[in-house]
Amino acid sequence: MAKYGEKAGEKVEKAMHEMKEGKLKTGSGKKVTSKKQAVAIGLSEARKEGGKVPKKKDKS
Template sequence: MARYSRSASKEVESAMERRKKGTLKSGPGGKGGTVKSRKQAIAIGLSEARAKGKKVPAKKKTAARKKITAKRKTGPKRKAAAKRKKKV
């Protein structure tokens, strides 16, 4: 089964064409600078397809997961250290 719909690939294709013309802008509402990177143009095309409800896999949440795992690793140690200080 296909991961991306044909209409989603058309969105990416149009974003790539806008990048070549120099009209593709980054940032919310296109208020940022012009996009020059291929990867950034593809990401913008995919996010536009997602917003329109096309069949595109969900974004990876790597940064959020890293924060959660970091909190899990540091959390219990700090609590244990705080309890030791209170007892003494």
């Protein structure tokens, strides 16, 4: 069974594209430079829209 839904894939793809163009920004307004950060933003957006995305892991 798929871990991520189609919407999640689309959001991550869009975030990566924006990052490569230099248009993706963090919540504080800084430019995103890392691929990991772009993926996290894409998944977060998909999660907000109700897409099939696993819950966030704790940083402990």
